[in-house]
Amino acid sequence: MQFKDIVGQQEIKDRLIKSVINNKVSHAQLFFGAEGVGKLAIAIAYAQYINCTNRTKTDSCGECSSCKKYAKLIHPDLHFVFPVVKIGSKEVISDDHIKEWREFVNKSPYFTYNQWIEQLENENKKGGIFVHESKSILKKISLTTYESEYKVMIFWLAEKMNIQTANKLLKILEEPPEKTLFILITENTEAIITTIKSRTQPVKIPKIDDDSLKNYLQKQSSITDDNEINTAVKFSNGSLTSLNKYINELEDNNELFDFFVRFMRTCYKFSIEEINTLTTEFVKLKREKQKRFFKLSLRLIRENFMLNINNNNLSVLTVQEQNFSNKFSNFIHQGIIEDLYNELDKAHHDIDRNGSDKIIFYDTAIKINKLLRKKF
Numbered sequence: 260m261q262f263k264d265i266v267g268q269q270e271i272k273d274r275l276i277k278s279v280i281n282n283k284v285s286h287a288q289l290f291f292g293a294e295g296v297g298k299l300a301i302a303i304a305y306a307q308y309i310n311c312t313n314r315t316k317t318d319s320c321g322e323c324s325s326c327k328k329y330a331k332l333i334h335p336d337l338h339f340v341f342p343v344v345k346i347g348s349k350e351v352i353s354d355d356h357i358k359e360w361r362e363f364v365n366k367s368p369y370f371t372y373n374q375w376i377e378q379l380e381n382e383n384k385k386g387g388i389f390v391h392e393s394k395s396i397l398k399k400i401s402l403t404t405y406e407s408e409y410k411v412m413i414f415w416l417a418e419k420m421n422i423q424t425a426n427k428l429l430k431i432l433e434e435p436p437e438k439t440l441f442i443l444i445t446e447n448t449e450a451i452i453t454t455i456k457s458r459t460q461p462v463k464i465p466k467i468d469d470d471s472l473k474n475y476l477q478k479q480s481s482i483t484d485d486n487e488i489n490t491a492v493k494f495s496n497g498s499l500t501s502l503n504k505y506i507n508e509l510e511d512n513n514e515l516f517d518f519f520v521r522f523m524r525t526c527y528k529f530s531i532e533e534i535n536t537l538t539t540e541f542v543k544l545k546r547e548k549q550k551r552f553f554k555l556s557l558r559l560i561r562e563n564f565m566l567n568i569n570n571n572n573l574s575v576l577t578v579q580e581q582n583f584s585n586k587f588s589n590f591i592h593q594g595i596i597e598d599l600y601n602e603l604d605k606a607h608h609d610i611d612r613n614g615s616d617k618i619i620f621y622d623t624a625i626k627i628n629k630l631l632r633k634k635f
């Protein structure tokens with residue numbers, strides 16, 4: 260990971276680079292800031308920069324032997340401590356999951372605690388940095404550095420350390436070995452014990468600025484509309500993980516909207532062949548998405564009824580929804596709105612209660628067909 264790969268954060272990058280150039284790297288630092296602002300990415304890029312044998316005034320070279328190992332997160336002097344999940348009474352430490360961790364971070368170093376814990380695919384969802392970890396930490400610290408100037412240990416989410424682990428760490432922070440850098444990362448400084456806080460230099464990682472997020476969107480997503488870009492950036496509130504979540508949902512919603520349009524057309528015409536095709540597609544969706552489909556249908560039916568009774572200013576629709584609704588709203592009149600709404604609501608409810616998706620979908624299509632064909 261190089262500084263150039265980090266979204267925004269120019270000021271903090273400059274500050275960290277300066278500390279290396281001026282030979283003022285503090286041996287224990289506490290990177291704190293909100294979820295998704297890039298704390299882990301910055302920590303790795305910083306460590307890579309420190310150990311690069313051919314660094315420039317702006318970044319690591321990306322080509323020296325150290326950089327190449329850093330790029331794969333396999334440098335022997337780079338260590339990670341992160342939350343893991345206990346399996347029964349078995350002692351689990353970060354090293355047990357280092358392979359998954361490297362793969363996960365290499366995919367993107369911007370992820371949430373929940374995303375990481377889900378990755379571990381364990382029924383027990385409560386993660387932590389447990390006391391056995393401290394043995395492994397002490398062992399790693401006592402080893403001489405293999406290849407680089409600095410040995411680096413990055414703690415991802417230090418607030419997940421239990422109190423015994425934190426106390427053991429305290430001793431190392433008090434008497435740090437030569438040329439060792441500890442970077443503790445946290446989203447919650449309140450949860451870090453004060454004795455650790457007082458032994459680390461705080462480094463605030465702020466929210467990502469709007470322009471950098473807009474830039475990212477233009478390069479990384481299919482969103483091109485200026486209004487949509489602004490809405491997405493506003494929603495993300497300086498967090499890249501929130502922005503990615505928003506984009507995924509938006510793309511998902513577009514897909515569900517297309518499905519809704521086909522569903523309504525098919526219900527109106529009622530071709531057995533088409534309804535079979537749609538049913539096959541529907542049952543392939545995950546249950547959560549099936550529920551979202553009926554939620555979306557409920558919203559669109561409600562909005563279209565508002566248009567039907569000329570209450571335009573009460574309706575909130577996207578541009579593509581609006582285009583479809585201009586005609587469609589004529590069908591959503593007073594005579595059927597209540598029944599239509601109830602059918603879709605019932606379908607949502609039945610899906611939620613794990614009913615047969617095939618039967619529910621098919622049944623709803625038949626009922627909606629009757630309603631749409633009903634005359635005023």
Ligand SMILES: [Zn+2]
Binds near residue numbers: 312321323
């Ligand atoms: Zn290098």
